[in-house]
Amino acid sequence: MVTIIVVLIAAAICVFQLPIMMRNRWIKETAVFVVFLVAGSIMSVIAWKMITVPSPLKLIVYIYKPINQFLELMFRRS
Amino acid sequence: MLEKGRINVRQLAALCLLTQIGDMILVYPAVITSYSHQDSWIASLMGIPFGLFSIWIMLRLYKMQPGKTLIEGLIANLGKWLGAIVSLWYLFYFLILASTITREVGDFLTTQIMPKTPLPVIHLLYLIVVVWAISHGIESMARSAELFLPLVVLFVLFLFVFILPQADINRIRPIFGTGPTAILQGIAVTIAYPFGELIALMMLLPYTTDQRNRNKDILLTALIVSLMLSTLVMISIMVLGPFFTRHNIYASFILAQRISIGNFLERIEVIVATVWILSTFFKGALYFYCFILGISQVLRLRSYKPLIWPSAMIVFGLAMIISPNITYYFATVIFYWVDWDITCGTVIPLFLLLVYHFRNKWSGNRLQRANSGS
Structure with a gap:
């Protein structure tokens, strides 16, 4: 049900936007638009259905964990 | 030019102020108090010079690449590939910030005001307004920021004045009782939150009219906002105490709930919530705009x-x-x-500034040598 609604919304956005871009022959813009729309639709379905997927913030935690641990160690010594 | 709208310095300052207040007016006391307890007002005040320095770095960086946004400057400065990689890092930052702010609005409304509304519904309503704002361009957004600014400032001052009778100076004692490490952490929070997130400013500077007092005005705005936030931290510690401030994510909302003047002026917390959603809306819309503008500039759309x-x-x-x-995002x-x-607000701009500086120096030397040789 949710999937159908999201696909309908995506189709509506296409109907509004694609003619403008096609008239100007914006090929690159259209490609980016389609990629974004597909990604957005998939993410919206995941969000509505509340499926658990790994959070992108895990990347930030992964990058900064060593730095934080290092700083903690440095300040604890002093 | 991707963006045809132009904003003047006053509108830019209004937008900056709303971005800096943004979601911070609600969560800043809890965040900084979780690091440096009852001394967090000292940390917040001591962080102001460092924060202003980081904004000065951003303005200085813009001076080295006039007419270019952050993303265009990155590509011009670091070359096509490295520039694109750092740009993608920034775009990820903008996208995640926009989503986090949306989530903060949703979480605040569903935990405090409308507990039975599903989270995605609030996100949907919020994002429709954001899309509406963005599709009219930066100019309309900046003008509406100018329009809403007095309302936001007025109600923040309103909150400060009416909660003062309940303040107790004994709650901030012992002063400097938490040790230097805790205060240093508090200073780091001050640099990161109200100031570091102003990196979105770098995306707007090319679209402002070039006026002489621009840099001064932006620094002054940042100073005023950070003083306001420090006052808020101080008042919330004096009214709620460090322990209660630390464990309430929405400290200023609790403050507004406590306002009671002569059994007459009560329950004004929803006004504070409205103001918070207004300023958060501008912050979220600005990051959303930065993301879209940035990705169009990276891909040359x-x-x-x-x-x-x-x-x-x-x-x-x-x-x-x-x-x-x-x-998960408030505790982990x-x-x-x-x-x-x-990293995004201070370290990378500082690095870029150094790159510009050394490149100018070296190319200048080479030019001199060539001149003297001939």
């Missing part, structure tokens, strides 16, 4: 308008994906978030 609706869907999805529950991610803000 001719317009960013077609990307607004698809990006709104991405933000809508990410707002839910970003964390399974409210405690926040320690790393401070580092991330400082």
